[in-house]
Amino acid sequence: MITIKGIVVKINSNLYKVDTGLDTKDYKAKGLFKFKKTNILVGDKVEVNGEVIEKVYPRVNEFIRPPIANIEQLIIVVATTNPKPDLELLDKQLIMAEKNNVMPIICINKIDLSDYYEDIIKTYEKIGYQVITTDAKNAVGIEKLAVLLQNKITAFTGNSGVGKSALTNNIFKETISEEGETSEKLEKGKHTTKFVELYKIGNNAYIADTPGFSTFEIKDVLANDLDKSFPEFIPFISECEFRGCSHIKETKCGVKKAVENKKIDQGRYERYCKFYEQLKEGKKW
Ligand SMILES: Nc1nc2c(ncn2[C@@H]2O[C@H](COP(=O)(O)OP(=O)(O)OP(=O)(O)O)[C@@H](O)[C@H]2O)c(=O)[nH]1
Ligand SMILES: [Mg+2]
Ligand SMILES: [Zn+2]
Structure with missing residues (x-):
């Protein structure tokens, strides 16, 4: 053998x-x-x-919810509406991706339903994240998404109803898989996706249609390290008066100054403060 x-x-x-x-x-x-x-x-x-x-x-990484290993790329899906964008969840998923060495990509889906998503694109592209826009209902933006999936193991995550399964189904219509798989494999009716499976979409390319990644299991995030998971804060931390500045109550703080000068997005900073307090209080995400 x-x-x-x-x-x-x-x-x-x-x-x-x-x-x-x-x-x-x-x-x-x-x-x-x-x-x-x-x-x-x-x-x-x-x-x-x-x-x-x-x-x-x-393993390169492993997750408990969903139970899966070796994810290389995470497509964090946010809908323009229905459900409305949950930027707290988005930020937590970005932190989780970074902590697990997974490349995050933000996908704004359901662009057919609302025009109010430019701010999200601006905020996150400015930080350096890749943002793509899709309309899974009319198969808009799917080719671009498909290119990003080549030669990688990718998982989708995001709130229930944002369109993870719809996007995955679209990818299958775009891709002629070697084994003649069709999108039927993924038709699970209108039920919420419960099982974890890797679907082959090409040589060395797989997608996991999962129920979404839980951020509850970020064991390793300490309140005092949280700023390192906000990449746009990093250039300003050296301007803080105190080493170990929490960027919350301190007066001479480079991060707070950058927020005032609009170099750091106000919303991102507010979510940082909220997460910081949650982590300090030992609250689970
Ligand atoms: N108009 C519109 N509807 C969409 C789009 N993408 C998904 N939908 C619809 O939104 C609903 C939810 O989509 P799903 O793909 O099931 O969402 P999901 O993220 O897989 O949800 P869970 O499996 O519960 O986590 C379905 O009725 C889809 O047809 C889109 O881009 N535009
Ligand atoms: Mg689903
Ligand atoms: Zn500071």
Whole structure:
């Protein structure tokens, strides 16, 4: 038997569906994993031999909600309306992406329903984030999105109803997958997406249609480090009088001055203050 590398794309009780590039089929986990309690996740890079998974490679990142590993890119979806943009959630997801070494991209969807989204684009592009706009209903902006997905494992996240599944379905209509997959695979009626699965959209390109990433599990964010997750604050921190300045109550503060001079967005700063207090109080997100 020869050993082949692959990626776990789906888990069904004790069967692990692995795509080896040659084919995609179910494998069992070697008994060893059960004793070691090595839980195998969707997204895991593995070695298979015969009918079993023999080895799980170290993960770049792993998430609990949803249970998935090795995500390289996160498309954070915000709807222009219905539901209205939740910038607190957006900022928390950006922090979460940064903490897990995932490249974030902001996708403003449902641009057919409202024209009021220029401010969001301006605010976040100025910081340096990539922002794209889409209308999943009329398949607008999908080609651009599809290009960003090449050669990566990408997950979508964002509030329920923003259009994650609609965007994913559109990608499938754009992409002629090698295995002749159709968008039907993703039709789950009108139900909220509950399961985690990687869908192949090309060589080395997968998308995960997930229920969205929870920000509850940001274990590593400390209030005093929060400013480092706001990239636009960083150039001004050196102008703060005190090392370890929280940028909240201090008077001689470079960040606060930059907010006054409109070099930092007021809304982003307010959300920073809110998150800071929440983290100080030990509140969970
Ligand atoms: N007008 C319009 N409707 C959209 C667009 N994108 C999605 N919708 C609709 O919005 C509703 C919610 O879309 P979904 O794709 O199910 O949202 P979701 O983010 O997957 O939601 P959950 O699975 O609950 O997390 C559906 O009725 C979609 O048809 C869009 O760009 N424009
Ligand atoms: Mg969905
Ligand atoms: Zn400061």
